[in-house]
Amino acid sequence: MDTVKILEVKQSIFASNDEQAEALRKELKKKKVFLLNLMSAPGSGKTTTLRRTIAALKDELHIGVMEADIDSDVDARAIAETGTKAIQLHTGGMCHLDAEMTRQGLEGLGEDGLDLVVLENVGNLVCPAEFDTGAVKNAMILSVPEGHDKPLKYPLMFQVCDVVLVNKIDVLPYFDFDMDKCREYVAMRNPQAKVIPICARTGEGMDEWTAWLKEQVSQWQA
Secondary structure (H helix, E strand, O other): OOOOOOOOOOOOOOHHHHHHHHHHHHHHHHHOOEEEEEEEOOOOOHHHHHHHHHHHHOOOOOEEEEEEEOOOOHHHHHHHOOOOEEEEEEOOOOOOOOHHHHHHHHHHHOOOOOOEEEEEOOOOOOHHHHOOOOOOEEEEEEEHHHOOOHHHHOHHHHHOOOEEEEEOHHHHHHOOOOHHHHHHHHHHHOOOOEEEEOOOOOOOOHHHHHHHHHHHHHHHHO
16 A cells, blocks of 8 residues: 655644744843743642742742642642742643733733742643743653653653753652663754753752753843
């Protein structure tokens, strides 16, 4: 049987969102507010990583957090316990945030006076990667129990991220996770992406992550 011919006829349906995202970035640049879009699958440790990040940087940066979920306010409450300004965003059943939703969140949070705003996106390895939120940088967390092959299975998520945090390295001895393979597969999707192994629970590797983030904020505000 002959090979079926495939025609790529897609036209971006996100053009309007991309324009809104770029406009939002320009506004944030004027205000010197750094917006980080943090993505991952559910259960990877986003909120724990974020709490540990806040603890490390709260004396140097004014931080705000937007927690996006389909429902509940569990994560926003967890962040608020750190003393950090936080807001919960409900997506009305949608599995992602776009630029306009992010703008509404920033207005609700009140970003004036903040150096760093973290958008903890909806837990999902597909939809969030498809929409530019207006963030300055994208980060994602890949936890050890998920496996080192995720960059092969969810390419776009790794293509759009500037940094990949490999979390839960304390359980490496108990899982068939190959860190070298993980780095190789991430590089296949995005040679520029930085890979940082961490354990949000113990704090291992967090110094490298927070140093990277602090440097990004400094460059954005320069």
